[in-house]
Amino acid sequence: MSHSTTLYRARRIITMDAAQPSATHVAVAGGRIVAVGGAELEREYGSADPLFAEAVLTPGFVEGHAHSMEGMIWKLPYVGFHDRIHPDGHLVEGCASVDALVRRLRRLERDLEQRDETLFAWGYDPIYFQDKPMRRDLDAVSESRPVVLFHSNLHLITANSVALQRAGIHRGNVIDGVYVDQDGEPNGELAEFAAVFPVLRAVGDPIFHAQDDPEGLRRFGKSCLRAGITTTADLYNSLDAPVVDMFTAVTAEEDFPARIVPALSTLNLSAEQVRARVAELPDYNHEKLYFGAVKIITDGSIQGYSARVRRPYINGVENGVWCDAPSRLQDMMRALHAADIKLHIHVNGDQASELTLQAFAEAIAESGPRRRHVLQHAQMMDARQLQHAAELGLINLFANHTYYWGDQHRDATVGPHLAPRMNAARTALDAGLEIAIHCDAPVTPMGPLFTAWCAVNRRTASGREHGLQECITPFEALRAVTLGPAISLDLDDCIGSVAPGKLADFTALDDDPLRVAPADIRDIGVLGTVLGGRWQGGQ
Amino acid sequence: MKPARPAPPFSVVGGFLGAGKTTLLNRLLADPQAPRCAVLVNDFGDIAVDQALIQSHGGETIAMQNGCICCTIGDDLARGIATVLDLAARPEHIVVEASGVAHPGRVAEVARISPELAPGGVFVLADAGAIGEQLQDQWIADTVDRQLQSAGHILVSKLEPLPPHHQAGVIDLLSRRYPSASLSTTAEVQWAHLLEQARDRRRGAPPAAAHARFVARTLRSTAPVDVRKLAHWLEHSRDVYRMKGWAVDRADGRVKLIQAVGRRLNIAPCEADIEGLVAIVIGNPRLPAAADIVRVIGARESAD
Structure with missing residues (x-):
C-alpha cells in the first residue's frame, strides 16, 4: 500500500534528534516520518501544508508515569485547591477557601436528583488550608444526605455528620484513623482502611468499578490531548480480563487520541503468574496500546509519611510501610529480570531505592544485563545511589513535587537539609543516567510543560527556591518529557524524537520552550497534537 | 435500611512473611469443629486443604464441608469483607489474614467502628527461628516490631525444632519485649481460642473471665x-x-x-x-x- 506524503512547515521543529536538532519541515506518510529538514524538502514533496506555520512542533510529549484513574476520577466533581482543566477542556476553578468549597458543594448538592443520594467530590487537599474544612463545614452543605470528599491522594476522606452517623463513627469509638477536634469529637477526616471502610460501606463506593469504565479511559485520552501528550504510561493496573478488553476496544477507537502503555501490577501475584500474564498480554497490542511492562511498588509516598526512609521523618512520625516483604520484592525483581521482563519500580524513600539497587546489582550479576529497568519517582536518591543506578544501566523518573510538596517536605517531612536535594535531576544527568520527569496524574495534573518548568526552575508552590543546584536546562527538561520517557517505556525505536522512520507524533505549541524565558515555560499553550500523522485538534 | 443482623466477631491473624499464618489457617479451615466462619486469605495458591473437605470452589470463594468459607482478598480488603457480610448466611466469625507487612492492629480496628462487625482478637505469629534476627534486620525490624506491638496474642511458630536453650531465648525475648500480649505456640491454637478471645473482647471482660476455656x-x-x-x-x-x-x-x-x-x-x-x-x-x-x-x-x- 502506498501512502501520499504530506509536508508540514512549522515556525520551528525541535526534534530531540542529535543529527538534526532543529528543523522547519517534516514529511509524513502512512503515519510515519519520512524526512526532516528545511525548505529544501519542498522541492521533493511539493509545497508545504501551512497548518503549523505559526506553531512550534516538538516530539509528541510522553508522560512516563500517570494513571488512567486520572480519567476515571472525573466521574466525580472536582473541588481541589488549584484550578484544574476538565478533560473536556473547560476550566474548573479551584476552591481556595473553605467558603468557596462550601458554596461549590451546595451548588452540586442542589443538582443531585435522588433525595438520599450521597454527594461525592474529589481533589481536596487539606495541606493548602490553615483552617481546613471539617465535618461541620460539610454539614452546612447538607444535614440530610451524606457528603464525602475524597482527598487528592484518594486515600483519605472527609465526611459530614450524616455519613459518620451511618458508618457508626462517634466520639465513643475513635480509632487511629479517625481524627478528632479539640472536644474529642470526630472532625470528619478519616484515614486508612479501618476508618474509611465503614463510611464507604454505608454510603457506597463510587470508584469501586472505576477501572473498567470506558468513559473514564476516554476522559484519560482527552486529558492527554489537552496536555499535548501523545503517549502515556498507565503505571499500575490489575489488567483483569474486563479491563484488558475495555482498554483494547477503547484505545482502538479511531478518535482515541493517545498511545497507552499499561503496566501490570504485581500485587498478589507470584513471579510465575506475572510471567504467564506478560506472555499473553502483548497479543492485544496495537499501535495505540502497548502491554508487556510490569510495575512493582515497594513503598508509599513521602507526603503521606509512608515512604521508607533511611533517616527518620523530622516530626517523629514512624518510618513508612513496605508494600511487600523486602525479600519478596527483591526476589520478584530478580526473577522478572531473569525472565527479560521490563520493570518499573516505585521507589519514593531512599531506603526503598537502596533495596532496589541491591536487588538489581544481584540480578545483573546472576543473569547479565537485560532490559533497562526504571526507578519511578526516585525522589530521595542521593549522588551515590544515582551513580550506582547509572552503573547498573537503570533509568530514573523524577516527580514534579518540588512545586506541589516542596514546602511541606522542607517544613514537615524530611526537613530543610534533605528536601532541597530531592528529585536530583542535575546530579542524575551528571552521573550519566537517562532520566525523565513525570506528573503522576491524578496526583498532580497532566502537564509535561508544567513538569518541565518545575525541573528547570525548582520553585515551590509558595514561591521559594528549592535546591537550585538541581535545576536542569530547558533543553534537558524537554528531552525528559519526550525522548527520555520514550526510552523509559522501551518505545524510543518509534517515538520520542522527530526523526525519519519514527511515528509521526508531534505536539504543537504556541511558543518555543527553548527560547522563552525559563520562568515562562509553564505559560506556553498547547495547540493540539498529531498522532500517527493525524491532527487531533486541540482544546 | 438493612435489617439488623448479628455482628460477627472480626479477628486478624498477622505476622511477617514466613511466620506460619497460612499453615495455621489451613489447619483451622480443615478442623471439623470449626464454627461457621469466613476466612479471608491473601492467596488461594497457599491454601492446601484436603480436597475431600471442600464442598465447592467458585472464583473467589471456597466452601468447606464443615461450614467454613474461605475467600481471597485480592487487592481490596474492603471488597472481601463486604462480600462476606452480604452473604445470605452471615458467618459467625470473620478471620482475616493480614499481609506479611500489614499492621494487624490497624486492620482490626475496623471492628471498633463498623456496626456490622464486633471486635475479635489480634493474633500475631512469630517464627521462633527467625524472630530474633528479624527484630534486628535493617529493612524490616520496625515493621515486625509494630506488628508484635499490636498483638493481643502472640503465637510462636516452629518452636519445637529449635534446641531447648534457643527456645528459652525466644520466649524470654518475646515476653520481655511485649509484656501486654499473651503468649503461646501455634501448635496450641484451636478455634476455641480464637473464639474465646473474640468473645472476651466483645464483652469487655478480661481473658480470665469465668466462661472462657482457655x-x-x-x-x-x-x-x-x-x-x-x-x-x-x-x-x-x-x-x-x-x-x-x-x-x-x-x-x-x-x-x-x-x-x-x-x-x-x-x-x-x-x-x-x-x-x-x-x-x-x-x-x-x-x-x-x-x-x-x-x-x-x-x-x-x-x-x-
Whole structure:
C-alpha cells in the first residue's frame, strides 16, 4: 500500500534528534516520518501544508508515569485547591477557601436528583488550608444526605455528620484513623482502611468499578490531548480480563487520541503468574496500546509519611510501610529480570531505592544485563545511589513535587537539609543516567510543560527556591518529557524524537520552550497534537 | 435500611512473611469443629486443604464441608469483607489474614467502628527461628516490631525444632519485649481460642473471665526457682493444659527444661541462658494469675 506524503512547515521543529536538532519541515506518510529538514524538502514533496506555520512542533510529549484513574476520577466533581482543566477542556476553578468549597458543594448538592443520594467530590487537599474544612463545614452543605470528599491522594476522606452517623463513627469509638477536634469529637477526616471502610460501606463506593469504565479511559485520552501528550504510561493496573478488553476496544477507537502503555501490577501475584500474564498480554497490542511492562511498588509516598526512609521523618512520625516483604520484592525483581521482563519500580524513600539497587546489582550479576529497568519517582536518591543506578544501566523518573510538596517536605517531612536535594535531576544527568520527569496524574495534573518548568526552575508552590543546584536546562527538561520517557517505556525505536522512520507524533505549541524565558515555560499553550500523522485538534 | 443482623466477631491473624499464618489457617479451615466462619486469605495458591473437605470452589470463594468459607482478598480488603457480610448466611466469625507487612492492629480496628462487625482478637505469629534476627534486620525490624506491638496474642511458630536453650531465648525475648500480649505456640491454637478471645473482647471482660476455656500465662522470674515445688504444683493442678519452661533450679543451680502436657511431666537438665524462670502456661480460666503461680513455686519476682 502506498501512502501520499504530506509536508508540514512549522515556525520551528525541535526534534530531540542529535543529527538534526532543529528543523522547519517534516514529511509524513502512512503515519510515519519520512524526512526532516528545511525548505529544501519542498522541492521533493511539493509545497508545504501551512497548518503549523505559526506553531512550534516538538516530539509528541510522553508522560512516563500517570494513571488512567486520572480519567476515571472525573466521574466525580472536582473541588481541589488549584484550578484544574476538565478533560473536556473547560476550566474548573479551584476552591481556595473553605467558603468557596462550601458554596461549590451546595451548588452540586442542589443538582443531585435522588433525595438520599450521597454527594461525592474529589481533589481536596487539606495541606493548602490553615483552617481546613471539617465535618461541620460539610454539614452546612447538607444535614440530610451524606457528603464525602475524597482527598487528592484518594486515600483519605472527609465526611459530614450524616455519613459518620451511618458508618457508626462517634466520639465513643475513635480509632487511629479517625481524627478528632479539640472536644474529642470526630472532625470528619478519616484515614486508612479501618476508618474509611465503614463510611464507604454505608454510603457506597463510587470508584469501586472505576477501572473498567470506558468513559473514564476516554476522559484519560482527552486529558492527554489537552496536555499535548501523545503517549502515556498507565503505571499500575490489575489488567483483569474486563479491563484488558475495555482498554483494547477503547484505545482502538479511531478518535482515541493517545498511545497507552499499561503496566501490570504485581500485587498478589507470584513471579510465575506475572510471567504467564506478560506472555499473553502483548497479543492485544496495537499501535495505540502497548502491554508487556510490569510495575512493582515497594513503598508509599513521602507526603503521606509512608515512604521508607533511611533517616527518620523530622516530626517523629514512624518510618513508612513496605508494600511487600523486602525479600519478596527483591526476589520478584530478580526473577522478572531473569525472565527479560521490563520493570518499573516505585521507589519514593531512599531506603526503598537502596533495596532496589541491591536487588538489581544481584540480578545483573546472576543473569547479565537485560532490559533497562526504571526507578519511578526516585525522589530521595542521593549522588551515590544515582551513580550506582547509572552503573547498573537503570533509568530514573523524577516527580514534579518540588512545586506541589516542596514546602511541606522542607517544613514537615524530611526537613530543610534533605528536601532541597530531592528529585536530583542535575546530579542524575551528571552521573550519566537517562532520566525523565513525570506528573503522576491524578496526583498532580497532566502537564509535561508544567513538569518541565518545575525541573528547570525548582520553585515551590509558595514561591521559594528549592535546591537550585538541581535545576536542569530547558533543553534537558524537554528531552525528559519526550525522548527520555520514550526510552523509559522501551518505545524510543518509534517515538520520542522527530526523526525519519519514527511515528509521526508531534505536539504543537504556541511558543518555543527553548527560547522563552525559563520562568515562562509553564505559560506556553498547547495547540493540539498529531498522532500517527493525524491532527487531533486541540482544546 | 438493612435489617439488623448479628455482628460477627472480626479477628486478624498477622505476622511477617514466613511466620506460619497460612499453615495455621489451613489447619483451622480443615478442623471439623470449626464454627461457621469466613476466612479471608491473601492467596488461594497457599491454601492446601484436603480436597475431600471442600464442598465447592467458585472464583473467589471456597466452601468447606464443615461450614467454613474461605475467600481471597485480592487487592481490596474492603471488597472481601463486604462480600462476606452480604452473604445470605452471615458467618459467625470473620478471620482475616493480614499481609506479611500489614499492621494487624490497624486492620482490626475496623471492628471498633463498623456496626456490622464486633471486635475479635489480634493474633500475631512469630517464627521462633527467625524472630530474633528479624527484630534486628535493617529493612524490616520496625515493621515486625509494630506488628508484635499490636498483638493481643502472640503465637510462636516452629518452636519445637529449635534446641531447648534457643527456645528459652525466644520466649524470654518475646515476653520481655511485649509484656501486654499473651503468649503461646501455634501448635496450641484451636478455634476455641480464637473464639474465646473474640468473645472476651466483645464483652469487655478480661481473658480470665469465668466462661472462657482457655487462658495463657507467661511466667518470668529473675531469681532461681524451686523446681520440686513447680513439679508438685503442675502434678496437682487441674487447671494446666500445657506448660513449657526453663528454670534455674534453686536446689543445684542448674538450668532445667520443664514440659507438661496434662499431667504428663518431663524435667530434664539443659543449657539455656536465663536468670531465673521463663515459661508459658496454657490452662483453663481458673489458672491463677502469673504472679500468684510464681509465688507458689517459690520465685521472688515476676511479670505477667
